[in-house]
Amino acid sequence: MSLHRLILLVLLFPSAAMCAWTEPKALTNTSGSALNGCMVVSDYGEIYFFWDDNRNGSGQIFFRKRPCSEITFGSAQALSPVTSQARNPGASCGKIIVAVWEDDRNGTWQIFWRKSTDAGLSWTREQSLSSASAASFHPAVATSGDGIYVAWVDSVSGTIRFRSSSDAGISWTSEETLNNTGVDYPAMASAADNVYLVFQEDMGGSTEIVYRSRNSLNAWSGSFILSGTNVSRPAISAGENSVNVAWLQDNRVSARCSSNQGNAWQSEQTISGNISGTASSESITTGKSGKVYIAWLDNRDGSNKVYMTETSGENVWSQVRMICDSSSISFVSIGIFGFNLHLCIKSQDQFFYRMCDETSPVITMLASPTHPDGKSAGNNDPVFRWQAQDDSGGCGIAGYNYCFDMSAGTIPAQQMIYPPDFSEADFPGTASGTWYFHVRAVDNLGNWSAPAVFKVEIQNECLLPSEQVWCQPNPVRNDFPCIHYFLRKGASVAIEFFNEAGEKITEFQEHGKAGINIFTGLNAGSWVNGAYLFRVKADDSETGENAETVKTMVLVR
Numbered sequence: 001m002s003l004h005r006l007i008l009l010v011l012l013f014p015s016a017a018m019c020a021w022t023e024p025k026a027l028t029n030t031s032g033s034a035l036n037g038c039m040v041v042s043d044y045g046e047i048y049f050f051w052d053d054n055r056n057g058s059g060q061i062f063f064r065k066r067p068c069s070e071i072t073f074g075s076a077q078a079l080s081p082v083t084s085q086a087r088n089p090g091a092s093c094g095k096i097i098v099a100v101w102e103d104d105r106n107g108t109w110q111i112f113w114r115k116s117t118d119a120g121l122s123w124t125r126e127q128s129l130s131s132a133s134a135a136s137f138h139p140a141v142a143t144s145g146d147g148i149y150v151a152w153v154d155s156v157s158g159t160i161r162f163r164s165s166s167d168a169g170i171s172w173t174s175e176e177t178l179n180n181t182g183v184d185y186p187a188m189a190s191a192a193d194n195v196y197l198v199f200q201e202d203m204g205g206s207t208e209i210v211y212r213s214r215n216s217l218n219a220w221s222g223s224f225i226l227s228g229t230n231v232s233r234p235a236i237s238a239g240e241n242s243v244n245v246a247w248l249q250d251n252r253v254s255a256r257c258s259s260n261q262g263n264a265w266q267s268e269q270t271i272s273g274n275i276s277g278t279a280s281s282e283s284i285t286t287g288k289s290g291k292v293y294i295a296w297l298d299n300r301d302g303s304n305k306v307y308m309t310e311t312s313g314e315n316v317w318s319q320v321r322m323i324c325d326s327s328s329i330s331f332v333s334i335g336i337f338g339f340n341l342h343l344c345i346k347s348q349d350q351f352f353y354r355m356c357d358e359t360s361p362v363i364t365m366l367a368s369p370t371h372p373d374g375k376s377a378g379n380n381d382p383v384f385r386w387q388a389q390d391d392s393g394g395c396g397i398a399g400y401n402y403c404f405d406m407s408a409g410t411i412p413a414q415q416m417i418y419p420p421d422f423s424e425a426d427f428p429g430t431a432s433g434t435w436y437f438h439v440r441a442v443d444n445l446g447n448w449s450a451p452a453v454f455k456v457e458i459q460n461e462c463l464l465p466s467e468q469v470w471c472q473p474n475p476v477r478n479d480f481p482c483i484h485y486f487l488r489k490g491a492s493v494a495i496e497f498f499n500e501a502g503e504k505i506t507e508f509q510e511h512g513k514a515g516i517n518i519f520t521g522l523n524a525g526s527w528v529n530g531a532y533l534f535r536v537k538a539d540d541s542e543t544g545e546n547a548e549t550v551k552t553m554v555l556v557r
Contacts, residue, residue, distance in 0.1 A: 024352035041335035045393035050089040100139040142190035189238035295334040337393040363452035388441035395444040402439040464547035471553040479525040498533040
């Protein structure tokens with residue numbers, strides 16, 4: 001009797017990987033100049049990038065989308081007409097995607113908006129939110145469920161104006177004034193039913209960062225000063241319970257965080273370090289885990305480069321590291337989905353995208369169709385199949401490498417040999433002994449999975465192993481039973497069928513090859529339902545070796 005024992009040793013958890021960044025991919029490539037940009041990451045992993053450029057002679061708002069777990073963006077689509085000037089887009093996405101911008105089609109700068117409820121495939125017509133009696137600038141938008149919240153600066157009064165919709169933009173509240181004069185650069189975030197707003201305000205000759213929030217009852221908190229003086233351009237992000245704000249102060253980047261929806265705040269931190277140059281264009285994002293990332297530009301080395309830090313504990317920030325050194329960078333935006341960071345930069349009047357995948361893929365399934373139950377089996381032609389998955393929002397599986405040997409500790413080399421649609425390997429005529437199949441996956445950023453290992457013990461000396469003869473499916477629910485049998489080597493084969501009384505009904509002859517054979521030559525259309533026996537006999541005339549086995553099948557039609 002032969003023995004073929006399969007033991008699955010699969011690692012089903014992703015291994016840690018060094019953060020690998022994709023090469024910069026151009027988001028814009030126009031004959032004119034791409035000016036102001038905005039990147040947002042949806043709850044489903046899509047990346048949306050909005051910007052204005054003058055390729056058609058006047059400023060227009062455009063957007064591009066990168067689907068989840070892909071590495072390329074779709075084509076650019078215009079959101080505003082060429083007949084007016086449009087600039088300074090802002091955006092937010094969740095259940096719905098909302099874009100806002102400045103537009104002068106009515107003779108003065110107003111805030112216009114559009115929404116999409118189908119992941120950017122179609123958009124509502126553009127509509128104005130602000131009054132035409134005064135120029136409006138620097139729109140900020142946040143969304144939560146069907147809620148849309150928009151703030152902007154009124155140039156005549158110098159105040160923050162605010163409108164909201166609770167029904168995905170079907171109806172809107174009247175304009176509210178949220179502060180005194182002398183404000184600029186509002187920024188907003190939302191989580192659950194809370195809205196968080198920060199802005200820069202002139203406090204009698206010096207600027208400070210002011211924070212306000214609105215609760216689920218639509219009531220606004222009082223103003224709370226987050227910063228010292230002489231600050232500018234706040235950025236904000238929010239998590240389930242956290243609110244995190246960054247701003248520029250004395251040529252550096254400062255931040256404050258709250259872990260209880262803005263009710264209490266940790267102390268202010270200068271997170272860019274003691275730089276000798278000038279910091280600018282800070283951007284902040286918060287992951288589902290509550291981890292906060294801040295990216296910014298500074299020229300500490302003589303030219304603008306992108307630097308980043310993240311929280312490694314409550315109010316504890318990691319060491320600052322440089323993550324991008326493209327030439328002439330003038331803008332940066334950072335976002336996160338799952339374990340992956342997304343970066344947008346502006347370099348030499350065009351925008352570029354990079355992605356950092358911090359997680360390796362994982363082999364999620366490794367099995368053998370030749371031994372589906374994983375128990376003793378006499379088959380020296382093992383076949384292996386596997387599946388792999390990149391982390392949600394990752395850059396996708398690029399391919400695999402595998403090996404089949406007699407060492408339990410072998411790790412396939414980090415060299416992609418097989419493409420992503422290659423997911424089966426067979427090894428006919430494997431000699432007796434203990435064998436190991438090892439497979440690894442690699443994603444499009446070069447992150448390798450931990451190896452998954454399948455152990456095979458082959459002690460096969462039988463021409464026709466009894467456990468490798470079967471009818472599938474069984475019971476048989478049509479007129480054509482499908483008989484499978486395995487041969488260690490090629491041989492003459494007889495397949496006989498009997499009724500329950502042991503009386504032979506019919507017999508077939510064929511030549512079987514080494515490995516799995518499938519016989520479908522019987523038409524049992526005239527047979528009644530019930531149990532039948534079939535015998536498979538193999539004979540090697542050259543050596544005189546022979547074997548046979550009897551199995552049962554049931555017809556149920």
